[in-house]
Amino acid sequence: MKTRVTELLGIEYPVIQGGMAWVAEYHLAAAVSNAGGLGIIGAGGAPAEFVRDQIRKAKELTDKPFGVNVMLMNPEADAIAQVIVDEGVKVVTTGAGNPAKYMEMWKAAGIKVIPVVASVALAKLMERGGADAVVAEGMESGGHIGSTTTMALVPQVVDAVKIPVIAAGGIADGRGIAAGFMLGAEAVQMGTVFLTAKECTVHQNYKDMVIKAKDIDSVVTGTSTGHPVRGIRNMMTKEYLRLEKEGAELMELEKLTLGALRKAVVEGDVVNGTVMAGQIAGLVKTEPSCEEIVTGLMAQAEALLKRA
């Protein structure tokens, strides 16, 4: 299936893997790229030199294009932006902020820039600033989210910009991909479905929690701090929401979340850690390879779109 996004990125399938902090390291990114999608290394809160090492390792595993996601709240974002240029990365996605200050340096280096946006206003601003495409991410997504659903956000962004739009949030099978296309998107980005991929190195406890999750098992913490984050309900989120309801100070809330994603992803502590995942986790029941995910989902989507 050819779209402006597959052409822009030089990929076979219009499927982008979300740049999930701690989760999306080079094994996953290379596997998705080798499967014909676009794999992404999630820089998250990592130091710049760690990101450089991840990029070099990904290059050893794939000759296909892959990207790096810059989480803009990372204090090392400036240094990471430079590492991306130095290491010849072809595609950048950004999240949790406005990447305007890096746009010029990335464009000058010939990098395709794809900001993740949660509103029409930011999508328009990014287009004006030279973005090659945008990911319109609905609040069904895991991790840091906006407040509009994918169903409402994607068509409004599609109407507001001329650059290609990539749909994200709540997509984990061929039906979701086909729906994204019906809304006017020219590719999809998925995160949750790759959490349980064979090549995804997150702790087995994390994968099991995603596999066990039902439709209503995710919650949003941090609404009161201005940084809403979706994850699967556990003891940590219960405690967080209780403190938030009581009007706890930011410092007290941050004590709970500091290092909590690492705790869940690396140590497998899914009781005290943050198990970020989207609302579509209830659909994720197996542990396939990235190749099986990308080709299987695309076959389903193409069959549905032919019928539509």
Ligand code: TUI
């Ligand atoms: O960035 C994401 N998802 C993420 S980032 C992340 S790491 C993190 N961990 C704990 C707390 C906070 C972050 C985990 N998941 N998705 C893309 C995304 N970007 N969703 C929403 C936004 C966004 C939000 C506000 C983009 C821009 C924005 O404001 C723009 C401005 O004007 O500053």
